[in-house]
Amino acid sequence: MRITEAAKRLGMSPRMLRYRESLGLLPPVREQGAHRRFGPEELSAVAQGVELERRFDISPGELSFALRVLSEPAVAQAVRDLGLRIGRLQAPRRALDFEKEKALRLLQGRAEPGRAEPGRHLRDRSQE
Numbered sequence: 001m002r003i004t005e006a007a008k009r010l011g012m013s014p015r016m017l018r019y020r021e022s023l024g025l026l027p028p029v030r031e032q033g034a035h036r037r038f039g040p041e042e043l044s045a046v047a048q049g050v051e052l053e054r055r056f057d058i059s060p061g062e063l064s065f066a067l068r069v070l071s072e073p074a075v076a077q078a079v080r081d082l083g084l085r086i087g088r089l090q091a092p093r094r095a096l097d098f099e100k101e102k103a104l105r106l107l108q109g110r111a112e113p114g115r116a117e118p119g120r121h122l123r124d125r126s127q128e
Contacts, residue, residue, distance in 0.1 A: 006038035010046055017046070023064035025049050 007014040020026055027042055036042075053063055069076050083089030 001038050020060055023060055
């Protein structure tokens, strides 16, 4: 079906459907002559996007950016870095556990007799 009929079935204007396409919220399929035909799969994808927007109270542009974050590692990392910096995200638990374990090993190494302090060798210690 053509865009006018698809928009009508989805309860939106053809202009809104074209806008969603420009944001990458539709599967990238076009016929020869640049006219898009909408089948059940395309209608279902648009309806799913609209449902996500309603459920999470977001705009089509925000949904498009969320998909970009999920599909582009550099964008995901930049967003993650910002989230950590402004306190909206916490460092991954594994990274924190690794740092904690490293610090504990260093502290235990200082307390155990016969073990060198960080940056010193055992023979340096025996000369004290």
